[in-house]
Amino acid sequence: MSGTRRRWAIDLRPLATPSYRRMWIGTAFSNYGYQFTAVAVPVEMFALTGKSLWVGLLGIAALVPLLVFGLWGGALADAMDRRRLLVIGSVVMWLGTLGFFVQSLAGWASPWLLLVFTAVQSCAFAVTNPTRSAIIPRLVPANLVPAANTLSFTTGEAAVVLGPLTVGVILATFNQSIALPIAYGADALLFTVGLWSTLRLPPIPPAAQAARAGLRSVVEGFRYLAGAPVLLLSFAIDIIAMTIAMPRALFPEMADERFGGGAAVGFLFSAIAIGSVLGGLTSGWIGRVRRQGLALVGAVVAWGVLVGLAGFAHSLWLMVVVLALAGAADLVSAVFRHSILLVYAPDQMRGRLQGVMTVVVAGGPRLGDLRAGGTAALWGAGAAFSVGGFAAAGLAIALALVFPALTRYRSADPQVEPDPRPAAAPEPISSGP
Template sequence: MTGTTSSSTEPDDPAAPARRRIFADLTPLRVSPDYRRLWVGNTVSWMGSAMTSFAVALQVYDITRSSFSVGLVGLCSLVPLVLFGLYGGAVADSVDRRKLGLYSAGGLAALSVVLAAAALSGYHQVWLLYTVVALQSICGALNAPARSAMVPRLLPPEQLPAANALQSVTTTSGFVVGPALGGVVVGLFGFQAAYLIDAVAFSGALYAMWRLPSMLPDRGEDKRGRASVLDGLRFLAGRPNIRMTFFSDMCAMVLAQPKALFPAIAVVWYGGDAKVAGLLGGATAAGALLGGLFSGWQGRIRRHGLAILLSVAGWGLAIAVFGLTRNLWLGVFFLALAGWMDTVSMVFRTTMLQAATPDDMRGRLQGVFIVVVVGGPRLGDFLAGSVADLTTPTLAITGGGLACALAVGLLALRWRGFARYDARSPEA
């Protein structure tokens, strides 16, 4: 019904194809009510989660007046997410993904209620905040692989790039809007208001999951009831194209990740303060958001492997040039350009992972994806900080960007078939 309606209205609007060539392709939202509900619910709940994450950091600092204590919030989030990322993917390949997504989203909503109740009762204890953050990460590690593995069951393969571009809009807009909204809400109404808003925001995700059909993994001839993490890693070992999506992302996130140096270079390079550091950090997110909003052209690209190689190399080169700039606005421009390249890479990497992976392996591979996406930037922060302390920030940033471009070029030479990957006949 929806497909008929969409196709019948498009000829009446001759400008529609031109808009899709420029702006994000909204076809997945039009043709699939299930996907539309899932995307809207995920967008609202993601902004609420980003708001809560910022509010927790503010509350920890309000209690302790310690930046180190605030830093521990990230550690409490990172460790469970990495440890449970692979496990969550295996669970998503063993059970009904709809139920897993529903229960884990319900857990996240309940944890926000716990935070709100504690704030309302005046129970301000850092250990409780750390515990809730860790439990939220566990629920998120179960929820994300299940939710991502659902998308290829809701849309045809040719619409996956558009769907992943829309997901990038959700993610980056949450990073941009969530903290700003959290600061305003906490400032006006207190911590409990931010946590209650987050709990209510999860109702959209819960409703979307509730309306979905059953999402049991399609096992084909394999009727085993339990999916093994090791089976997923063995599958990955024999699939060079999928492995390359992870390798290329690690090149960008580990070798060319300047975020940890923003506070220092804001002062040393630009003579600024925390506001300048915030501007540098927001530039990459703004570029990524623009990349998602102006992503219509990506749906016509078939050589996804080549697009990933070029965009990762583009990220590295943009970071390298940023390392040579001493003009603030020129630096912001190149960081935004790097963010744009990151969105392009993410769209095609995710699409390849969804299209070239059999349904019974999608959860486990999404678990690996989470570990890479979460762990890579943290390793990159450590590497950039270490190199900058031993040498200079310029060498750390520019050298890292050039190393990223060189590394992805060497990977392309080692696995030449990756550049020839064609979305019309996806091969893992």
């Protein structure tokens, strides 16, 4: 049983590192709270406008700051203390959440305000996300980076399950004028746990040879990326998966038209994450995979096919099950994509490359929201669902066939047997004030 558990159960060894454990706990709480806002904003936007296209515009409001601050934030993460930068970005994120809370409490009912506060949160996310990811290899050894990524993604997806389900219950229990302030207020409260965990991190200064933040630093990151076809292809295949297949903007319309509204929207927003959590809990095998590029391509193809099939479902529970399977595939692709980047890239480049990753990973779904909303306005929500999923699977296969460098990639580090001792940080971290 012990051997079976080690092969299949999620690897918990990174939690033996206190700094990583604190960051993991705080991020879990803040992610759970953020999902309240992530569901409440599109629900409020659809209620105000009655159009999925406006819900899709939320993606554009988030994308523009991501393009600017994602790259700059990654450069900052390579040039200054990452703990300090994470604190600053977290405070800005918290202020954006308070903006949503105040407008809902005051009943201002303005779709433009929703776009503005979405942009504010996106600016903060564009800085904090690459910074937090770049910190992980400074806290755990290289052989535990896939396990640490899996833990982070799994708990993040667990928040995506529990948050929307909780908001669904709130929306079904209270009228919207009460439910929305409750959702935004809960997010603001839970986020304080994440801020506490960030303050408890040790100082994480930049590498000795780090470049100064600025345009030249960003250009250096792109030059490095241009010479790394494996990383370029991993970014490209994620853009295909998220931009063309992401169905998130269609959930409010699908819940309203097919499933009678109410708590159905919470189940739809949770469905993909349910599969990601189940995939993460049975992810012990991931650390043993050497053909990580091929596994990444296979997972993206599975994601697209399953999203396409979900568009045909007229039963809420059938759609939830199919989307959950898609979520399991998405978890696998995310873990391999991030693990390839964090192990492949040197520390002095990780912040900038994570900035590019943030633009790709977070920006792709925002473009996907616009794609989904726009095609739904032309063809209907069901067709927008299915066409996007199948098209993404086909393009992923074509990319892998035309540019085989990604499918040929093997992890550089051989499988390391579990070490019963607590993991030690691979690099010294300053203990100064």
